[in-house]
Amino acid sequence: MSELHKNYIGGEWVGGDARPNINPSNTNEVVGEYAQGTAADAKAAIDAATDAFKTWSLSGIQQRHDILKATGDEILARKEEIGRLLAREEGKTLPEAIGETARAAQIFHFFAGETLRMAGEILPSVRPGIEVTVTREPVGVVGLITPWNFPIAIPAWKLAPAIAYGNTVVLKPADLVPGCAWTIVDILVRNGLPKGVVNLVMGRGSVVGQVILESPKVNAVSFTGSVGTGKKVAEASIQVMRKFQLEMGGKNPTIVLDDADLKVAVETTANSAFFSTGQRCTASSRLIVTEQIHDKFVEALAARIKDLVVDDSIKQGTHIGPVVDQSQLDQDLKYIQIAKDEGGTLVVGGDRIERENPGFFLQPALFTGTTPDMRINKEEVFGPVASVIKVKDYEEALAVANDTPFGLASGIVTTSLKHASHFRRNAEAGMVMVNLPTAGVDYHVPFGGRKASSYGPREQGKYAAEFFTTVKTSYTQP
Numbered sequence: 001m002s003e004l005h006k007n008y009i010g011g012e013w014v015g016g017d018a019r020p021n022i023n024p025s026n027t028n029e030v031v032g033e034y035a036q037g038t039a040a041d042a043k044a045a046i047d048a049a050t051d052a053f054k055t056w057s058l059s060g061i062q063q064r065h066d067i068l069k070a071t072g073d074e075i076l077a078r079k080e081e082i083g084r085l086l087a088r089e090e091g092k093t094l095p096e097a098i099g100e101t102a103r104a105a106q107i108f109h110f111f112a113g114e115t116l117r118m119a120g121e122i123l124p125s126v127r128p129g130i131e132v133t134v135t136r137e138p139v140g141v142v143g144l145i146t147p148w149n150f151p152i153a154i155p156a157w158k159l160a161p162a163i164a165y166g167n168t169v170v171l172k173p174a175d176l177v178p179g180c181a182w183t184i185v186d187i188l189v190r191n192g193l194p195k196g197v198v199n200l201v202m203g204r205g206s207v208v209g210q211v212i213l214e215s216p217k218v219n220a221v222s223f224t225g226s227v228g229t230g231k232k233v234a235e236a237s238i239q240v241m242r243k244f245q246l247e248m249g250g251k252n253p254t255i256v257l258d259d260a261d262l263k264v265a266v267e268t269t270a271n272s273a274f275f276s277t278g279q280r281c282t283a284s285s286r287l288i289v290t291e292q293i294h295d296k297f298v299e300a301l302a303a304r305i306k307d308l309v310v311d312d313s314i315k316q317g318t319h320i321g322p323v324v325d326q327s328q329l330d331q332d333l334k335y336i337q338i339a340k341d342e343g344g345t346l347v348v349g350g351d352r353i354e355r356e357n358p359g360f361f362l363q364p365a366l367f368t369g370t371t372p373d374m375r376i377n378k379e380e381v382f383g384p385v386a387s388v389i390k391v392k393d394y395e396e397a398l399a400v401a402n403d404t405p406f407g408l409a410s411g412i413v414t415t416s417l418k419h420a421s422h423f424r425r426n427a428e429a430g431m432v433m434v435n436l437p438t439a440g441v442d443y444h445v446p447f448g449g450r451k452a453s454s455y456g457p458r459e460q461g462k463y464a465a466e467f468f469t470t471v472k473t474s475y476t477q478p
């Protein structure tokens with residue numbers, strides 16, 4: 001058995017029951033053994049973060065900068081190795097995994113810089129002689145609960161601002177992908193993060209996550225995951241009147257208009273729908289296509305899908321890695337069957353396939369002849385499954401695109417400036433892409449959605465300060 005990767009609580013590595021981290025490209029391969037935290041571990045982590053907050057909240061910005069910068073440097077220097085771990089635990093391809101790792105490093109660098117840019121305001125009072133200052137302070141102990149599909153980027157984009165703005169943390173990564181979160185915490189600790197500032201408790205959501213949600217000592221929770229769990233986070237947070245932030249699911253549309261460049265349309269939608277095995281919250285699963293280009297587009301996209309190599313995530317030449325685990329594969333296959341039963345036409349893919357090693361390999365699936373009211377167009381599948389909805393014109397396309405409870409990302413492929421501009425203004429989504437895949441975002445600008453996709457302030461960029469700090473207005477009569 002490989003070495004146990006322990007939880008990190010109050011500056012100590014703490015063991016306990018282990019859980020194997022299985023490679024979805026080869027289920028015979030154990031990526032590593034990771035501790036399964038208990039409720040007592042989670043409580044100890046919250047206590048450690050509470051103690052550490054007293055000093056960390058007053059720590060100097062040079063110290064915070066240096067730790068974040070050094071952490072980013074080390075992640076970048078080790079991006080091939082960490083990317084390999086990511087590809088083996090989650091299943092995205094090696095180039096995707098290395099790219100995600102580099103992005104995590106850049107996020108740490110960005111927030112290292114933000115520590116030096118913290119500023120407040122001084123305003124005159126409406127009462128003469130009184131001075132008003134507006135300053136930002138850390139929120140306190142923050143619980144960070146993360147999903148499996150971005151094992152390093154999402155922990156990074158919550159940890160880095162939490163630390164930069166002087167908070168202390170209890171991090172609970174997703175059960176399926178503890179390896180990358182463990183690696184970041186190990187790097188932070190070796191680069192000088194004082195004990196108790198970040199506490200890592202790997203384990204089950206219903207055990208570790210639940211303790212975080214129920215504890216009145218946790219002053220804020222930043223959550224990314226499914227809508228169902230997000231609602232639990234919201235309900236529990238209201239009970240203790242804490243700040244919370246939710247990033248959840250999507251049913252993201254990409255519109256393809258008659259005037260689109262066909263090549264751009266095919267590359268954009270193939271990437272949006274199928275890369276990273278379609279397991280991105282920003283993936284496009286609804287392709288809304290106008291009548292004149294519909295047949296050409298479907299034919300070209302189907303041909304492109306047939307060229308996509310589905311195989312082991314670390315094998316050179318793989319375009320699409322495996323689905324993350326058996327239960328996600330079952331969900332994907334269930335929705336493929338639902339789409340067939342609802343009358344959709346399966347143009348290509350949709351079968352489970354065998355490769356050299358046992359894994360969860362699924363051919364990317366494309367449906368045509370679907371309508372907006374079908375379940376395949378309403379519910380998030382979270383796999384390599386996309387459906388085409390044929391529409392008459394731009395106006396109908398926009399209405400269909402917005403006809404969803406979700407509002408994370410929304411895309412359009414067009415050469416019309418008029419339609420692109422109108423869409424940017426009228427798409428009901430937090431992020432809009434013109435002639436670009438809906439997935440794939442920058443690390444220095446806000447990320448987040450509207451409607452059922454998100455709740456609370458945006459993540460990333462300077463907007464992260466909205467969640468990870470609290471504003472104080474002071475009045476002084478000198």
Ligand code: NAD
Binds near residue numbers: 145172208224228
């Ligand atoms: P999930 O909701 O099952 O789990 C997310 C996290 O919550 C995990 O760490 C899990 O252990 C924890 N959790 C589960 N039950 C809990 C409980 N009772 N109390 C506290 N924590 C609990 O989601 P997932 O399957 O890991 O991720 C897939 C989902 O995440 C998809 O819906 C996807 O769209 C979404 N997602 C959204 C974004 C975004 O930024 N909008 C990004 C990535 C993924």
